[in-house]
Amino acid sequence: MSNPLVNARIRAIPPTVPFVGPEALTRKTGHQFKARIGANESVFGPSPAAIAVMQNAAAQNWMYADPESFELRTAIARHLGFGADNVVIGEGIDGLLGLTLHIVLSPGETVVTSDGAYPTFNFHVAMHSGRLVKVPYRNDKEDLAALLDTAKREKARVLYVSNPDNPMGSWWPASEIERLMEGVPEDMLLILDEAYGDTAPEGTLPAVDVTRANVLRYRTFSKAYGLAGARVGYCFGPAQLIAEFEKVRNHYGINRVGQLGALAALQDQAYLKKAVADIARARGRIADIARANGLEPLASATNFVAIDCGRDSVYAKRILDGVLARDVFIRMPGVAPLSRCIRVSCGTDADLDRFAQALAASLANPSGA
């Protein structure tokens, strides 16, 4: 039944199946997860300095955060070597992707992305009535050449690329991304999602260059910085385009505790380095667990590992369900052929011990207890 109060664009969007959280799975199934390694959060947590700042900020949470996020923007700008007017803070990269499309896209215009890449980006395209064109992954990587060719041919307004990518964890060297940047026409925006940039090998992230008029890059405190709950991401690029966010963002949308925590986390680069090392070690363990069970781990530059289960998505889903039934929260890619994999976020040793047991048991008897 259509509601006369809902406009035609929104009526045309089918009821949404959101990214189901572990809490909803628990409510649905009754399973209390004993390992939470499905949402690419960082179990290693944020810097102790950030925790202390957030604890101290709790009693001050009667105050709005600075709506200009001045200190955080200034610190990011200094960290990356540009001006504070080259960066905007948002409620995670998700929030910023939505704002970007609001600014750039007109209804019906084309957006190109990889088939099976970040579903929340596609959700935002739908919300802004874009036409989504998807390019298959190639060898489990986003296919940069085909993405650019398709975007040009389809006269796309926006091209979305993530590097490293989610859900496969693959990555391109900076030189390939720079070549892509060079090729994007000036009336097309390249959205470069670098949510997982902090965990990537050196040489993955292109040098920061905010003079490119049609490139916006997105980073977050949700992954390696261990602050997914804080909802603080940022977007940087040319000041002229960044200024447009002022017209559409929720100026008072950033929470005070998260904003202060993110600043403290940024200022503790030593902790970040340690967290990245912990993440790398956990990636290695996940890979070992996969191999020990006869499965193939994919190389990863992120805080998760995609494990090729060797058959189709039906089979992978059975393994996934078996792992979930054993109280270990993991996820899997949604689109074939990526969906032959399960996706396991880095965990503590205890988390990965549980995962190892659950995976072996699931392979032996997927249906659970």
Place this chain on the structure above:
Amino acid sequence: MSNPLVNARIRAIPPTVPFVGPEALTRKTGHQFKARIGANESVFGPSPAAIAVMQNAAAQNWMYADPESFELRTAIARHLGFGADNVVIGEGIDGLLGLTLHIVLSPGETVVTSDGAYPTFNFHVAMHSGRLVKVPYRNDKEDLAALLDTAKREKARVLYVSNPDNPMGSWWPASEIERLMEGVPEDMLLILDEAYGDTAPEGTLPAVDVTRANVLRYRTFSKAYGLAGARVGYCFGPAQLIAEFEKVRNHYGINRVGQLGALAALQDQAYLKKAVADIARARGRIADIARANGLEPLASATNFVAIDCGRDSVYAKRILDGVLARDVFIRMPGVAPLSRCIRVSCGTDADLDRFAQALAASLANPSGA
């Protein structure tokens, strides 16, 4: 210079002057405010139980919050006597107002509001390319009859009313709001902003009735609950319309610490009662201070008091600037004739002592030291 990447709708929006925060004023003027009573925050803070919950949540901030906000929605639903599917959580009422317009408004459609009412609502209308029609206040209150007449005549898609209102602090009894609800045509949405409902006299808020298909009501933890920094507001109404938010909201947009803090605050109604009493007492003191200085305080149902300075906006602005120059952060309405007033949020006794001194000094010598 127009950017070819920015769509025509956003290009048409003039560069925005956001609601300037006290931090920005401090950066601009060098004044360190000694009383922060300008943003209608609650200096009385949140419940100690909520503070404890938020402190404990800091170390867990590596986890996303439940994107369905299930526990908070369930608690609100129980508190107000409807179902969890009648309520959606957002990044403050601001965030929810934007989403509402995204769902309901088509570009060029008309929105009616009061001239001088909440500027951020108007900002959202601009962002969604609405046509804004403003109705003057009448006797310092939103003019319900004129608002409805205008909305009907202009075939508005949306009518915005706040009760109690900001920036004047005035209010209508529930019976008048109910009469308004009855009169709104079925293809027009009534947005009823009740941000200040918790501090209003009994009989101000209409009974909760989620069967009205074209009424959405908005409340927040930012005001009486003392959690402005948490960015948690909610919107309730008919389930069919509430469900549309799932298509457009940032599902992972709510921060974990704030979401847990809001739940704890809701569960401490005894503290809320105490905070509301503290707010009422502070309102009385602000009124006394105004009168002692020969100015007229307006009756208020909110956590602030508008003080009529007795002349025009130029005069009120001089008094405002004099108070700011004496390190007391307050604000003033932006539109005549409301802008003959200054607006003072409830403060602690120490805050109001400072305000009393600053006001007297400003009246004697507005230009400052």
